[in-house]
Amino acid sequence: MTAVHLTQLDTIRAVEQRVLWLSTAIVDHANRVRPNTTGVKVGGHQASSASITSIMTALWFEHLRPQDRVSVKPHASPVLHAIEYLLGLLDDEQMTTLRAYKGLQSYPSRTKDPVPADYSTGSVGIGATAPIWGALSRRFVGGHFAEQPLGRQYSLVGDAELDEGACWEAILDPMVARLGEIVWIVDFNRQSLDRVVPVLGEDRMRALFTAAGWQVITVKYGAALEELFTRPGGAALRDRIDTMTNAEYQRLLRHTPDKLRTLLPGTDSSITALLDGLDDDQLTTAFRSLGGHDHAALRQAFEAIDDTRPTVIIAYTVKGHGLPTAGHPQNHSALLSQAQFEELATRCGTSASQPWQRFEPGTAEHELCERTADRLRRDPVPAAEPLAVPTDLGRTPSGTATTQSALGRTLLDLNRAAPAVGARVVTVSPDVSSSTNLGGWVNKVGIWSTIEGVDWFADDAETILHWRERPTGQHIELGIAETNLVGLLGELGATWSRWGQPLLPIGVLYDPFVTRALEPWSFGIYAGGQSILVGTPSGVTLAPEGGAHQSIITPSIGIEQPGCTTWEPAFALDTEWCLLAALGQLGRPGGSSAYLRLSTRPVDQRLAAVPTDPAARERRRRHVVAGGYPLRRAKGTPTATIVTMGALVPETLQAAERLAGVGADTDVICLTSPDLLFRAVQARRGRGEAPTWILDSLFPADRAAPLVTVLDGHPHTLAFLAGLTKRGAIHLGVTEFGQSGDLDSVYRAHGIDTDSIITAALDVSS
Structure with missing residues (x-):
């Protein structure tokens, strides 16, 4: 490797150390420094952030382009914010607001973070797959309207996130194999929230991605280990590490150098001889030298991406890399102690008392941040002209x-x-x-x-x-x-x-x-x-x-x-x-x-009784889209008001006719949106903003009567309407799993047939 490349790698390693520090400090400040009057845990994920810091630093500061989009694994939001800070997109005050009200969000957000993330993440698997659907959407828009720059769509995912079936549903869809802009980078730290993942998994993962038509690139070991593998005893060392379980590797990470010298060789004397030639720092550094933390290896992987098909980069990492909690099976939500935090500050060349520091102007690191910010600057998205959707197409269905x-x-x-x-x-x-x-x-x-x-x-x-x-x-x-x-x-x-x-x-x-x-x-x-x-x-x-x-x-x-x-x-x-x-x-x-x-x-569409007069028709339409309309009014004061919606309107109208025949004339309200009516009720009580005129139109005070609600669904859906009439109410609907049968039998079984509606109306008005 040339001296120029070595200098560039030194610079990016220095940037990585600052990103590690800032992401750790963001979580520390939220939990230790910011006042917390409730005592409820604030949370954050220092170890999960540390495992992917090398990957994100390499991606942002060397490979990312303005047309690219990135979905960042949820627990790495502090890393994203640390990078945004170094690029001048966040200020010192904003760095103190992780998980605060209207501050930096717990997980990357397109709509709530001060710097909108490319993709919102937080629900396992959904953020990982979003760039696949983003790629399809971009292609659809480009093919139908305006061509868009063909940028890569990156997903940064933890290996435990791949347990979510939604990931594999997306990966296996036949359309996805044609999307060469898709790049997944798996932070292969072999830990989940509670445990060390018991099965290594890379071979199986590689086979699944390969079968789906993806290019698979594995970044397993860093330069320090790769160099050891070339020495006498190196082949045996590689085989020993390759074949040990995840749990054994993680446990060895936590041992002192002396204990590591004893346990790592097993019974192979050639490995013992190889390790005897290393001092303690060399041994510790080499054993933790995984490809996901080696910038030369990461660079090689990025340069090998084949843009004709989707790519997955499986990057071996250590959860908590660079922190005292590295590799511990319970480090997922662990917080560094004050002493550990101050030691990290010293090691990263910064200050625990003044955590928010960018690089000094004139340094190579500052220039790299400046160049990266310029390179990734995007043009503003032009405002979309709202579409003028017709409100009525003029047809009146019959039959x-x-x-x-x-x-x-x-x-x-x-x-x-x-x-x-x-x-x-x-x-x-x-x-x-x-x-x-x-x-x-x-x-x-x-x-x-x-x-x-x-x-x-x-x-x-x-x-x-x-x-x-x-x-x-x-x-x-x-x-x-x-x-x-x-x-x-x-x-x-x-x-x-x-x-x-x-x-x-x-x-x-x-x-x-x-x-x-x-x-x-x-x-x-x-x-x-x-x-x-x-x-x-x-x-x-x-x-x-x-x-x-x-x-x-x-x-x-x-x-x-x-x-x-x-x-x-x-x-x-x-x-x-x-x-x-x-x-x-x-x-x-x-x-x-x-x-x-x-x-x-x-x-029968005649039951809708659509007005033929244009003005009356428009009035009906306004009621429909506002939430409902009167479908039948009693000649005088109604004995009851029956509120129905959807498929049960025929039974409701039949019930109303039969009730009128026995002297119990009723109003019938056809609801189209219980949602909008509930909003109107809330707005009337000062809880939110929504038009309330629909309530007065459907339930005028001079027609207040006992209420029967009926729908093909759970009856509590319409139960809130009882507060409007204050005359008593019975709510009919479905509360049990159904059975196969003819419509009459099934309606009767659930008490939503015509007879049941009549009975309820007589009961509530008696």
Whole structure:
């Protein structure tokens, strides 16, 4: 290696030491220095940060480009902030705010950190896979609208994070093998939160990545060990270290040099002779010389990346590298003692009393930081022009229809009525396109693919769904992996802020599987992704499918999910209006995601009684998108008010007619969004901001009456409405797993049939 290269390596090692110090000091200050009146543990991860400090220093200060994006493992946020500080992006005061209110976040965040992270991380596996979906989103935007710079998409992950199945669901998706910009760097420290990982795992990991079509680069040993391996006894030493268990290696890390000399050779005298030629410092340094901490080895690995396919770099590291806690199995959340902290300051050439120090101007380290800051400076993202989504497409459905079929119909009508908006729609599903009525849309817009595909069934007259794969397609089909679907959905929903190109992403999956997809979708919303999730078919209304495919708790989940509006329309036109309103909230500052719960139950559309007068129709539409509308009013003071939504509107109207026949005339309110009504109730009480006019329109004071609520879902979803009428209430819904059966039998079993509604109305009003 030339003298120039050695000088460069010395400089970057010095920067690494400062990054190690700053990341450790950030956590120390949050726990020891900043006042903590509650006594609740602040937390932080000095050891987890230390294991990846070498890798992140090498990446940022030598290899990263402005067009690249990086997802940083959650517990390494202090390292990210330390680098941001050295690049002049954070000031001294901000370095004291880790885990403080509105300060540096516990985990990297796109939306809450003062320097927005490229990807939010924190939920295991989701941040790791996000760059895959970010790469697909960038390619989709570039192929349809404005070409984007083809930067690498890095994921920095701990090896224990690969226990999360979401990682492998993403890695194994066939589309991913075509994404040469994907680079994962595994911080292979062989520790998890509680323990040393019992199985070495690299061979298995290598085989899995290779089978998925990835390039695998292993960075195992550093220069000091590699040099020892060339000496007499070196081959035996390599074999000894290669074959020892993780736990044995970690234990040897904690021994004194004398004990290490005794235990490391085992029974091999050639290793003993080799170690006898080393002093204590040489021995300790060499045994800890792993590739993930060796800048020459890391540089070689980065330079070997093949950009024609995804790459994983497995970098062997020591958890807590450079700290007194290095290698200890319980070091995950361990905090250095004051004495250890001061010793680290001395070793890193800084001060425990003045921890926030950049390099002095004129030094090689300062110049490297300056060059890196200049190199990584990005142009501001142009503001995206909000899309003018129509609010009404002008059709009035007739006959019998389902809300599920209205989804595909609306997308096709939108494409015709507003082609510029329709071009921004991208649908995603996990192998359920045909069964969720997206077939017509898919036939119209085609399947998106990075390459042109051959439709081998194009000449088959019996083929109804045409699978035309092309770069201009607007539907993305994933395998049966809901986590992949919503991961992609979140990134498609972030293109407006990443590249100034808004998309209107709609993910469609079976409603029972919303709960499986909820956490990653929620995390995507947290990270700024705006999208629409459609759950269909839903509820026990899917009677013949049985309990395994009947969703119960999803209506209340929609209310509880931040950053999201939930709708459950009853009629096709309601579905159109709600979908258009949801699309109008996407791809803009202050926008919102949405969840639509749809049904396969055919309903007579005449029951909607859509006004024919244009002004009255618009009034109805405003009510629909605000949360609900009166579907039936009693002639006088109502005996009861029945509130219903979705598939149970026919039973509710039948019950109202029969009640009127026995002298118990009722109001019927068709709810489209319990979510929006709950917000209105909260706003009326001064808890948040939301329009409250809808409450007065649906529940006027002069018509206050006992309440019956009924829905195909858990009854507590609508229980909050009892506080509006204050006249007593009965809440009907589904509280048990369902059974297969015909619709009448299943509704009767759960007490949501017509007779049950009548009984409840008479009981509550007696």
